[in-house]
Amino acid sequence: EADIYQTPRYLVIGTGKKITLECSQTMGHDKMYWYQQDPGMELHLIHYSYGVNSTEKGDLSSESTVSRIRTEHFPLTLESARPSHTSQYLCASRQGDTQYFGPGTRLTVL
Amino acid sequence: AQTVTQSQPEMSVQEAETVTLSCTYDTSESNYYLFWYKQPPSRQMILVIRQEAYKQQNATENRFSVNFQKAAKSFSLKISDSQLGDTAMYFCAFMIGDMRFGAGTRLTVKP
Numbered sequence: 001e002a003d004i005y006q007t008p009r010y011l012v013i014g015t016g017k018k019i020t021l022e023c024s025q026t027m028g029h030d031k032m033y034w035y036q037q038d039p040g041m042e043l044h045l046i047h048y049s050y051g052v053n054s055t056e057k058g059d060l061s062s063e064s065t066v067s068r069i070r071t072e073h074f075p076l077t078l079e080s081a082r083p084s085h086t087s088q089y090l091c092a093s094r095q096g097d098t099q100y101f102g103p104g105t106r107l108t109v110l
Numbered sequence: 111a112q113t114v115t116q117s118q119p120e121m122s123v124q125e126a127e128t129v130t131l132s133c134t135y136d137t138s139e140s141n142y143y144l145f146w147y148k149q150p151p152s153r154q155m156i157l158v159i160r161q162e163a164y165k166q167q168n169a170t171e172n173r174f175s176v177n178f179q180k181a182a183k184s185f186s187l188k189i190s191d192s193q194l195g196d197t198a199m200y201f202c203a204f205m206i207g208d209m210r211f212g213a214g215t216r217l218t219v220k221p
Contacts, residue, residue, distance in 0.1 A: 033208075033209075040199060040214070040216060041213070041214070042201075042211060042212070042213040042214055043201070043211045045208070048208065090155065094209075097143045097160075097162075097205060098145075098157060098160060099145075099157075099203075099205075099209050100157070101147075101154060101155035101156070102154070103153075103154045104154070104155075
């Protein structure tokens with residue numbers, strides 16, 4: 001079982017603010033992912049990384065950006081948050097053929 | 111394109127009864143992995159069960175079992191002796207390279 005941490009768990013901010021959602025895993029997994037999920041709805045892949053200095057955009061177009069400077073850390077940044085960014089953001093990492101999820105960050109942009 | 115379809119947006123079951131959630135997928139590949147994930151309300155997504163496509167035997171984890179029909183590209187989840195704690199969104203997922211998720215089925219277990 002993998003340990004994946006996401007902070008903050010809940011965030012309410014005003015429009016135009018810059019925010020960074022943190023994701024860390026302690027298992028040394030190379031592959032990491034960010035999904036966007038409206039409550040009770042399907043998951044949409046927005047970013048992924050196969051290792052340090054590797055980042056790719058996912059299926060769903062997103063105004064967010066990611067970085068992967070260290071294996072264990074995969075932060076997601078919104079330069080200027082908007083109400084349309086209100087959603088839940090799930091981070092995941094993968095070991096072999098199994099993907100493990102963090103607890104998620106529920107973001108509300110006013 | 112590889113797709114995953116969960117045709118039941120919502121289901122309900124009485125406590126202690128059995129329920130089956132359906133999932134179909136589309137791929138031309140022969141080697142892949144299939145998963146069911148559970149997401150309880152406001153809680154973390156967790157892996158319920160996984161199946162390797164090259165294994166004919168259906169995977170089982172306690173009260174959870176799958177019916178894997180490779181030719182039909184079907185991967186249903188059976189929950190036996192349903193418990194109130196089984197109430198959750200259930201996502202079927204398929205992996206070749208990266209993972210593809212279905213839209214989810216919201217299961218409610220009623221007392």
